[in-house]
Amino acid sequence: MEQKEQPDIYDLGLPADFQMFQQRPVDRRRFLKMGAATLALILTGCSVGSESESASQTTVSAADDAASGDGEVCVEDTPVETAGPYPADGSQASNQDLNALALAGIVRSDIRTSLGTGNTAEGIPCTVELTLVDTTNDCAPLANHALYLWHCDRDGAYSMYSAGVVDEDYLRGVQESNSSGKLAFTTIFPACYAGRWPHIHFEVYPSLAEASDASNVVLTSQLAFPEAICNTAYEVDGYEQSVRNLSDISLETDNVFSDGVDLQMAAVTGDVTNGYTVKLTIGIDPTQVGSLQNEQIPGNGGPGGNPPGDGAPPSGNG
DSSP states (O other), X not given: OOOOOOOGXXXXXXXXXXXXXXXXXXXXXXXXXXXXXXXXHHHHHTOOOSOSSSHHHHHHHHHHHHHTTOOSOOOOOOOOOOOOSOOOBSXXXXXXXXXXXXXXXXXXXXXXXXXXXXXXXXXXXXXEEEEEEETTTTTEEOOSOEEEEEOOOTTSOOTXXXXXXXTOOOSEEEEEOOTTSEEEEEEEOOOOOTTSOSEEXXXXXXOSTTTTOGGGOXXXXXXXXXXXXXXXXXXXXXXXXXXXXXXXXXXXXXXXXXXXXXXXXXXXXXXXXXXXXXXXXXXXXXXXXXXXXXSOOTTXXXXXXXXXXXXXXXXXXX
């Protein structure tokens, strides 16, 4: 694809975005420092209601209640997972030195269009609504934290890495959580590529200012999609390859979610015509700044190798 000529500000990166973001009237309240929480309170807070249609959605619904501040329920820490080989966060996770966080404009809610080329990723519209909660403080809303989100396109390719989309940077973006711990992205429904269950990657940082350095990451993890939703979505033109790939994988055999997915399974509503809304509450210990989040997580799928040179989707390592 032909790349458009870039404006001078293109390489100023996330710090420049942060400078502009600071000019807006955004609430910057801080949480009171929490004392030691008792195990009894934590265990009591993890009770879950039964009104949802599935166990995974029940967990998410309970977490949403906790994020609203009613204090009646709480979620556990979201499991740490591999960032895979295509994070483009400036780390050396796969011997790459690509950094989407250095792109001016990366702080954005609509991530469907490349900042560099202006090309747009095609696919079923999808709104991802995430809520960050502090698991060390009775799941109080975690405000003013930055979340970097990325995922593959309709063909299973990752921008900035895969052949054919190396010059693209779509389906990558950063948002800051509001006073309720909430943030959202407008994107597309990702493909199912060979060897992996349909998923979205994300990294959480203490603030926008600290999100330009992968060493500041608080949590690296992945979000999973319900099978029934995927089966319906992949009937749409353009997702043909995902049908076969999904039939060859299960949550039990996936190298990331096989050890448990309840805390990462999103609640998804909507349809292929009007688009889907994807919701998940993410439990975070905000004291874990600088943990080795991008290292290989034993049993959960290592970072894998380089993307195929022939443009084929990645296989089982992202």
